[in-house]
Every structure is written in structure tokens, then in C-alpha cells.
Amino acid sequence: MKIKKRVGNDKRRYLERIWWYEDRIDSLQRSLKAEEQRKQGVKAIDYRKEQIKGGNKDSWEALIDKTDRYKQDIIDTCLKAVELKKEVLEVVNQVKNPKLQLLLTLRYIERLNWDIIEEKMELPQNTRNKLHAQALSAIRIPNTR
Numbered sequence: 001m002k003i004k005k006r007v008g009n010d011k012r013r014y015l016e017r018i019w020w021y022e023d024r025i026d027s028l029q030r031s032l033k034a035e036e037q038r039k040q041g042v043k044a045i046d047y048r049k050e051q052i053k054g055g056n057k058d059s060w061e062a063l064i065d066k067t068d069r070y071k072q073d074i075i076d077t078c079l080k081a082v083e084l085k086k087e088v089l090e091v092v093n094q095v096k097n098p099k100l101q102l103l104l105t106l107r108y109i110e111r112l113n114w115d116i117i118e119e120k121m122e123l124p125q126n127t128r129n130k131l132h133a134q135a136l137s138a139i140r141i142p143n144t145r
Contacts, residue, residue, distance in 0.1 A: 008136045015088055015108040015139075021081035022111070025074060032070040039063045085109065091139050100135040103128070 092104045099121075106117045118128050 008133070011136045011139055011141055014141050015091075015104070018081060018084050018088055018108065019111060021077055021084060025077050025081065028070055028074045028077065032067060032074065035063060035067045035070060039067065087142075091141065094140060095135060095138045097134075097138065100131060100138055103131050104135050104139070107132070 088108060089105075092101055092109070095101050095104065102121065103117065106112045106120060107114075112120075114125070114128065117123075118125060121128070123131065
């Protein structure tokens with residue numbers, strides 16, 4: 001029983017990896033928005049003073065550079081998330097039962113809460129728990145090592 005539970009947890013963690021990327025994208029977007037707002041507060045630059053001071057870390061150029069890095073990080077993370085989602089969808093699509101496929105898609109691809117899934121699929125909680133266990137048993141995780 002303990003080995004079966006551990007395998008189920010491994011499968012769940014495999015499917016939930018997408019969430020880390022989505023959370024990171026959200027975090028980067030919030031940071032980008034904050035930097036964009038800071039850009040709005042930057043005054044015009046007097047380059048004579050900047051040359052004497054040796055530059056300004058909050059200068060317009062520095063903020064543009066910082067926001068460009070955030071944008072590139074967001075793009076890179078989105079690309080990784082899309083690839084990972086594709087990989088997870090392939091695993092879900094190998095499950096023969098369409099009801100189990102739907103359950104896995106709603107939970108791990110759409111990232112819906114269990115109560116919403118139960119409502120959409122018109123399932124009581126105990127049936128949903130049973131179907132989730134069956135769905136996890138039905139998936140085969142590819143060797144990534």
C-alpha cells in the first residue's frame with residue numbers, strides 16, 4: 001500500500017510540474033509590471049550630471065534593460081511551460097478512459113479546484129477521489145532520467 005501511495009504521489013508531482021512554470025510566469029509578470037510603473041516615475045536624464053556621478057542605477061536605460069530581461073524570462077518560461085504541457089497532455093491522452101482523461105485535464109492542465117471539477121463532471125467527492133486514484137493508476141510516466 002505504501003509503495004502504491006508513493007507511486008501515486010510521484011505521478012501527481014509529475015503532472016503538477018506545469019504549475020511551477022505557471023506560477024513563475026505570474027511572478028515575473030508582476031515584477032515586470034512593478035518595473036514598468038517605476039519607469040513612469042523616472043525623470044529626464046541630465047547626462048552631464050550622470051557622467052560626473054558615474055551613472056545612475058535607476059536611470060531610464062537601466063529600467064529598460066531590466067524590463068527587457070523580465071520580458072525575455074517570461075518568454076523563455078512560457079516556452080518551457082508549453083513544452084511541458086504538451087508532454088503532460090501526451091501522458092494524459094494515453095489513458096484509455098475519456099472520463100479519466102477529462103478529470104486529469106481539468107485538474108492538471110486547467111488547474112481547476114476539486115470542487116469545480118466535481119461540479120463540471122457532476123460527481124460527488126468520494127466518486128471523484130476514486131476516479132482520481134484510477135486516473136493516476138492509468139497514467140504511465142516516461143523515464144526522464
